Amino acid sequence: MVNYYLFSIFVIEMVDSKLFVMVVEMNENNTFILKRKWPPPLHKKGGKPDKMKSRHFVYDLVEDTNVKKQQDMKVILSQFVDGVGNVGDVVSLRPNTAYRKFLLPGLAVYATPENLEKYKSDENKPKVEKSYSSPYVPRTIGCLSRLVLQISMSKTTPWKLELWHIRTSFRKVGFVVPEETITMPPQEIQGPDLSLQEKEFYVTVKINNREDVNVRCRIYHWATTALEKLPWVAFHWKKPLEPLFPEQAEILEKLPLPE
Amino acid sequence: MASSRIQVTARQLSKTLKKKSRFDIGIATELPAAYKKFWREWKLLKPAAVHFIPQEGKWKRDELTGETLPIQNIPLPLKHPAEIYEGIWGGEAVIKGFQKRDMHRRRVPHYWVPVLKRTVVKSEVLNTHLSVTVTDRTIKLINDHYGFDHYLLKTPACDLVSMLALKLKKQILSELMNGCPRYAHDPQKQKEIYEEYKTYLSSYTPEEIDWYGLTWPEALNKVAKIKEAANKPIPLKNVYRKNLVEKLKEAAIEAKTPTDDMSSTTSWLSKMNPFGKKDEA
Structure with a gap:
């Protein structure tokens, strides 16, 4: 029996040199x-206790040790993950999150030396078509394309729509958009013109100098006195409107309206 | 002279009185070496210390007296409930013992039970996800080994302490031995997986994989079945039928050869009269 025991230990150690290292670690x-x-x-040497x-x-x-904080784990992303990173990025995550949300669905692989080597060599290759300037870009694109930007303009004073109007309207709904990133339609829009109230157009915003996103805009004529104010419309942002410029009709149709 | 004779008898006595192991009784004597190897890995190998910290080294010195004392690590006895074999607890088990909560109070019995949770594990070789009961330690071991398959294949049976894990390990090994037939639809992936895991095949022969992960009764049943299949009794009716057919064939051949002994065959028939009375016959 003793011989068997020693033999099996030997066999187990022989299985793989990696195993032994692993157990020590x-x-x-x-x-x-x-x-x-x-x-x-103490009992006799070689005897039973x-x-x-x-x-x-x-x-x-x-x-x-169940209540002890575990160390973060490193994984390699095997595909672009929104808000996390691109293919081949080594990210450090909480072990539970890494296992449940990344390794099990196959979004990431373990950071083994072989995998590190594999994804490192991939970096030199031409970039995959689905890569963004930042992991948060898809989220921003989603938010902006779902937005119906209401541009409040005067109902009484004459005006010409300018970049800073759009920038201000963005800021009012919580987006800080620098003027140089906004592209307005080439045609001039002037008011007050109540026929604009039932029309819509889009402006283009450039994110990180790379990704373009179209934002649906609608002009609202605003007045101070109650008599001059336009009547209140329920869920006006859900209502589909006519395009202001016929050439924009195609793209506006594709933009999703909020549910 | 006399002393040497006594020695000899003592040796013989020890041989005859030696306690028989389970492999020396009944049908178990016919178990192959492959199963014995698995049994050693499963039952005789010392499992890793999970619930206590073993002392390092062979000797230690008593701090007070300076006495040199041997280090004897006596493992804590563990309880293996039935549920342990249906989950993968990563070597954890239930500990039954006492707590001394206060110096002036009597000890109280206590069970330390690991925190169990149900989660999904992913087997690359088997190309499946499985829902199993695990502990945090299991998940940690899986992560440390860079995958569920690596964890199963690298860990000896005594540390898995789970029938489910052993059966899965056997399945994974046989799958590898057959060259991952589950990936037949994707030859490139099949090759990748095989290359990654083929190192583990080197420590098993096909026979050992066949006998891996069997419980004692399962192994005995397997031996019995093999034995039964090897010397299956042939029903006597079949033997006799065969003999008869052969005889008849021989007779037919003999009949074909021209022989003039018709008179001899008809001699007793001609004497018989089936329509006559009994007396006449």
Whole structure:
């Protein structure tokens, strides 16, 4: 029996040199670690331990490693993940998140030396078609393309629509958009003109100097006095409107209207 | 002279009185070496210390007296409930013992039970996701080994402590041995997977994989079945039928050869009169 035992240890160590390294590395446990309060007496060399008494089963908790904070884990993204990164990015995540949200669905792979090598060589290759200037770009594009930008203009004073009007309207709904990134339609829009009220057009916003996104805009004629104010319309942003410029009709149709 | 004779008898006695192991009794004697190897890995190998921190080294010195004492790590006895074999607990188990919560109070019994959770594990070789009961330690081990398959294949049976894990390991090994037939639709992926995991095949022969992960009764049943299939009794009726057919054929051949012994065959028939009375016959 003793021979068998030694033999099997030998076999296990022979399985793979990696295994041995692995076992040495893993000192961390994830469980209760206990200690005998009263250790049993020493037994004969090579013999069996004496029959244990009840006091030898009294344990003290050394550590409960389940409640210990685990270290972050590194994974390599195998595809673009919105808000996280591009293909081949090594990201450091909480182990639970990494396992459940990235490794199981196949969005990422383990950061093994082989995988690191594999995805490193991929970086030199031409970029995959689905790569963005920042991981947050798809989210911003989504937000902007779903937006119906209401541009409030005077109903009484004459005006000409300019860039800063659009920038201000963006700021009013929470988007800080620099003027140089906004592209207005080439035609001039002047008012007050109540026929514009039932029309819409789009402006183009450039994100990070790379990605373009079209934003649906509608002009609202605003007045101070109650008599001059236009009547209130429920859910006016859900209502489909006519395009102001016929050449924009195609793109406006594609833009999603808020539900 | 006398002393040497006594020695000899003692040796013989020890041989005859030696406690028989489970492999020396009944049909178990016919179990192959492949299963014995698995049994050693499963039952005789010492599992890794999970619930205690083993002391390093062989000797230690008593701080007070300066005495040199041997280090003897006696593992904490673990309880293996039935549920442990249906989940993959990563070597954790239930500990039954006592807590001494206060110096002046009597000890109280206590069970330390690991926190179990149900989650999904992904087996690349089997190309499936499985819903299993695990502990945090299992997930950590899977992550440390860079994948569920690597974890199963690198960990010896004594540390898996789960029938489910052993069966999966066996399935993975046999799948690898057959060259990953589950990826037949994608030859490139099939090759990749095989290249990644083929190192593990080197430590098993096909027979060992066949006998891997079997419980004791399963192994005995397997031996019995093999034995039964090897010397299957042939029903006597079949033997006799065969003999008869052969005889008849021989007779037919003999009949074809021209022989003039018609008189001998008809001699007793001619004497018989089936319509006559009994007395006449």
